[in-house]
Amino acid sequence: MRQVFSSARLENTEAVAQLLRDAGIEVRITDGRSYKGNRRGTSRYSERDTTRPAVWVVRSEDQARARELLREAGLMDSTRPGDGPRLSFRSEFGDGSTRTPAQKRAMKIKLALLAGIIVVVTMAFVHTGQAPRVPDLASPPFDGRVAATLIPVAQAVIGHELDGIDTPVACLSVDHRNATREVLDGLRPARALTIVPASHCIRIADEETGSVHPSSKRKATIVEVYQFRPRAPDAGTIEYSAYHHRMWARYKTL
Numbered sequence: 001m002r003q004v005f006s007s008a009r010l011e012n013t014e015a016v017a018q019l020l021r022d023a024g025i026e027v028r029i030t031d032g033r034s035y036k037g038n039r040r041g042t043s044r045y046s047e048r049d050t051t052r053p054a055v056w057v058v059r060s061e062d063q064a065r066a067r068e069l070l071r072e073a074g075l076m077d078s079t080r081p082g083d084g085p086r087l088s089f090r091s092e093f094g095d096g097s098t099r100t101p102a103q104k105r106a107m108k109i110k111l112a113l114l115a116g117i118i119v120v121v122t123m124a125f126v127h128t129g130q131a132p133r134v135p136d137l138a139s140p141p142f143d144g145r146v147a148a149t150l151i152p153v154a155q156a157v158i159g160h161e162l163d164g165i166d167t168p169v170a171c172l173s174v175d176h177r178n179a180t181r182e183v184l185d186g187l188r189p190a191r192a193l194t195i196v197p198a199s200h201c202i203r204i205a206d207e208e209t210g211s212v213h214p215s216s217k218r219k220a221t222i223v224e225v226y227q228f229r230p231r232a233p234d235a236g237t238i239e240y241s242a243y244h245h246r247m248w249a250r251y252k253t254l
Contacts, residue, residue: 001028004066005075006054013053016075025066026058138230149175149228149238155186157225157240157254162189167244169194169213169220171201176226198222203243210245219244 005016013029020027031053057066138150154174162170170193172179178197187195196213201220204211213220222243230236243249 001056001058002060002063003054003056004063004070006052008052010053013055016070017055019073020055020057020066020069023065023069025062025069027066028056028058030054030056137233138228138236139233142231142236144229144231146227147230149225151180151182151186153228153236153238154179154183154225157238158183158223159187159189161223161240161242161252162187162193163191164250165193165221165223165242167210167219167221168192169196169201169216169218171196171198171211171213171220171222173198173222173224174226175228176224194218198224205246207245207247210248211243 004020005013007013007016017027017029031051057063138147158172158179170189172183172195174180174183178199184195184197189195194213194216200215201211201213201222203222211220211222212218222241224241224243225238227239228236229238238254240252240254241250
């Protein structure tokens with residue numbers, strides 16, 4: 001006995017079996033209907049490849065004729081030895097891949113879940129991509145150790161001292177690094193003063209030349225705040241310096 005046809009749809013299998021019986025070929029159907037007329041057993045998606053209904057030719061001498069009939073009906077693309085039967089579902093018996101209403105509903109649910117997952121992942125990505133909130137208060141320990149200078153502290157100190165700078169350009173540094181865009185954007189000098197990160201300027205000790213802003217060729221003052229030592233969430237000390245040349249410089253502990 002040899003299998004010549006199988007389909008996920010039982011009615012397809014039964015129609016093929018009847019076609020072969022009409023030609024005088026004895027066949028059997030496996031995984032067909034139970035004695036109550038229903039499909040035998042419960043077929044799950046993961047079991048379709050092994051439990052779907054199949055048509056078997058009982059007598060070996062009928063196998064060649066059965067394959068020929070199936071090929072003429074458009075149900076078999078090839079019957080060459082070694083290739084095995086490759087079944088086509090282009091016949092009047094319907095498309096074996098046609099989804100039932102339940103399968104269509106399941107597919108819609110899966111697509112809806114997938115869309116929901118995409119939305120959640122996208123929102124998480126956008127959220128994590130946002131800049132973290134800048135802390136307004138210092139965090140413990142308050143034991144005199146140096147901590148990173150808070151942006152509000154840097155803005156308050158530099159903003160208070162800008163009026164004492166008499167060069168056209170101020171070059172800002174916080175904790176020995178370029179002042180960030182957040183620091184720069186929060187400063188509002190009282191007079192026309194160009195504010196740039198410290199790396200945009202050159203520190204020159206010679207009093208005849210002094211520090212300069214190369215791109216504009218104007219005199220510059222290197223302004224630095226560093227060594228912030230919090231004593232409480234809203235109190236602490238910080239070092240401030242403003243340097244134009246070796247004869248013009250200010251150093252403060254605030």
